[in-house]
Amino acid sequence: MNHWRVFRVSLLVGVRDFRLFWNWRTWLFGWLSRILTSAASWVLVGRLLGDTARLNYLLVGNAAVAGVGTFAVAVSAWERWDGTYALLVVAPRSMAPAMMGRTAVWILHWIGSSFATFVFLWLAFSWHPPTIGLLVAIPGVTLLALSTYALSLFLGACIGRVPALRNILINILTSAILVLCGVSVPVSFWPRWVQAIAAVLPTTHALAAIRAGFAGQPGWVVARDMGLEALVGLGWLTLAVLTIDRMAEAGRADGSIHFS
Amino acid sequence: MIAVEAIGLGRVYEAKRGPPVRALAGLSIRIEQGEIHGLLGPNGAGKTTLLKILSTLLLPTEGSAQVLGRDVTRELRAVRSSIGIVLGGDRGLHSQLSARETLHYWAALHNVPAKETTSRVESLLQRVGLLERADARVETYSRGMKQRLHLARGLIANAPVLFLDEPTIGMDPLAALDFRRLIAELRSEGRTILLTTHDMAEAEAVCDRVSLIDRGRLIAVETPATLARLLTQHERIDFVASETVAARVGSQPGVSKLTKLGTPGSYRVEVADHGALSAVLAHIVGAGVTSVRTSAPSLEEVYIHLIGDRGLRV
Numbered sequence: 001m002n003h004w005r006v007f008r009v010s011l012l013v014g015v016r017d018f019r020l021f022w023n024w025r026t027w028l029f030g031w032l033s034r035i036l037t038s039a040a041s042w043v044l045v046g047r048l049l050g051d052t053a054r055l056n057y058l059l060v061g062n063a064a065v066a067g068v069g070t071f072a073v074a075v076s077a078w079e080r081w082d083g084t085y086a087l088l089v090v091a092p093r094s095m096a097p098a099m100m101g102r103t104a105v106w107i108l109h110w111i112g113s114s115f116a117t118f119v120f121l122w123l124a125f126s127w128h129p130p131t132i133g134l135l136v137a138i139p140g141v142t143l144l145a146l147s148t149y150a151l152s153l154f155l156g157a158c159i160g161r162v163p164a165l166r167n168i169l170i171n172i173l174t175s176a177i178l179v180l181c182g183v184s185v186p187v188s189f190w191p192r193w194v195q196a197i198a199a200v201l202p203t204t205h206a207l208a209a210i211r212a213g214f215a216g217q218p219g220w221v222v223a224r225d226m227g228l229e230a231l232v233g234l235g236w237l238t239l240a241v242l243t244i245d246r247m248a249e250a251g252r253a254d255g256s257i258h259f260s
Numbered sequence: 261m262i263a264v265e266a267i268g269l270g271r272v273y274e275a276k277r278g279p280p281v282r283a284l285a286g287l288s289i290r291i292e293q294g295e296i297h298g299l300l301g302p303n304g305a306g307k308t309t310l311l312k313i314l315s316t317l318l319l320p321t322e323g324s325a326q327v328l329g330r331d332v333t334r335e336l337r338a339v340r341s342s343i344g345i346v347l348g349g350d351r352g353l354h355s356q357l358s359a360r361e362t363l364h365y366w367a368a369l370h371n372v373p374a375k376e377t378t379s380r381v382e383s384l385l386q387r388v389g390l391l392e393r394a395d396a397r398v399e400t401y402s403r404g405m406k407q408r409l410h411l412a413r414g415l416i417a418n419a420p421v422l423f424l425d426e427p428t429i430g431m432d433p434l435a436a437l438d439f440r441r442l443i444a445e446l447r448s449e450g451r452t453i454l455l456t457t458h459d460m461a462e463a464e465a466v467c468d469r470v471s472l473i474d475r476g477r478l479i480a481v482e483t484p485a486t487l488a489r490l491l492t493q494h495e496r497i498d499f500v501a502s503e504t505v506a507a508r509v510g511s512q513p514g515v516s517k518l519t520k521l522g523t524p525g526s527y528r529v530e531v532a533d534h535g536a537l538s539a540v541l542a543h544i545v546g547a548g549v550t551s552v553r554t555s556a557p558s559l560e561e562v563y564i565h566l567i568g569d570r571g572l573r574v
Binding site for chain 1: 271273274308311312315316317318319337340341343345347351352353354355356357361364365366368369370371374413417425
């Protein structure tokens, strides 16, 4: 019960962080317009290729991950910048709900961006997806955002001890998801060992489920891929929760945590 | 009853380059319940390292420490539930929250029951004088207001032991005075307070006892009265005179040291006994010297005198 309370009060910190970056105008005309332009460019590439299947592949992949980011990696380091990390460590509660609360607001940002992109591409490219596909896309995008968030949280916890590396890590992770997880290039294109990496990265299975939904494949295929994505997400979340407190312990031992 | 006890506490930091750094070297200290205890020392003396270990933020590499009888390395939850930490300066606060939100946030992290939180937050806001600005963002606060919020945050769990790290750093004199009044109130509630400071005057004003620390070692534990005596014991007189006059002044009773300063004809005498100060001054003025200035020794100079007088013996 108290974990939820800590999560809730920390979510408010996250909301305030978010407002430092965006208000509704800048979100709509700054962030969203950039995302939509990027997704539209990919779809135009598909159209130029003159292949409807490829067009749909690019459209679904880029719309689904349009908003997904790894910003939680960076946000995890903010407690250190604020000088509040030490106070969290010496609070009687586990830090994990506080870290999760502060970073969770970005999930909504990602989900909102992806849905907006789907709607935009639908209208702008006269795309007429099957209703069942859209129904699968809603939980699919949500799951994809949650599992990506879990990995970001884990990496954010790890990077807490070397925050200077956070931007490099964000770029590596974002690129890995965009390149390896079936957004624009099918996972099957890659060698088996790369496919194995893609299988434990978030996005891969959720995207497969969304594509299966749009392709009208049987429900069990969609459910299997959704289940796999949920497992991947839960795995990263478990690692994240364990790592957050473990890193604090390591910091206590090596003296890398400071009062301010 | 003992509130805080450290026995042979040591901490060595492994350096990436160069030899390991010893921040604490076998420090032992004992603080009674209800006592306000100051840790006084220059930068790098080991004050904050000691506070970090006692608050469970840092593991010692040797020795042991207890807070209210609980071991700081093994009984983390119990120790963390019994302490409040107050930091100095601008950091340690979420500047995008208001004071009220800040206190609700830390109340949740310190297991303050939800039913009690609102009343406790309001009462603390009232107590530290932030009620009228409770909904303004912390980033709009002055240094003094932030410091009061730090104190309220440290008190949110109603902890019996408080650790204050440089609580008045950067405060203007009026805000520092206000802060000291609040500390005095906390003393009357029977809380145990351990505070670090650079400021001897502050230590004198609020502490029951003061520990002087240097290079990770305890040099002395004194009462503020003794501290005040130390401050006046080595008072200095700077004057401009001829070499003959300076030599005569240097041979006066009570003068412990005569030093030639950088400017030609400038001298400094140190008076080892406050009682002799007026006699030495009278002698200087009587010799026709018109440029005279007295001053108290700095904290560092008091340390040097202490170490000189006692070696490193506690």
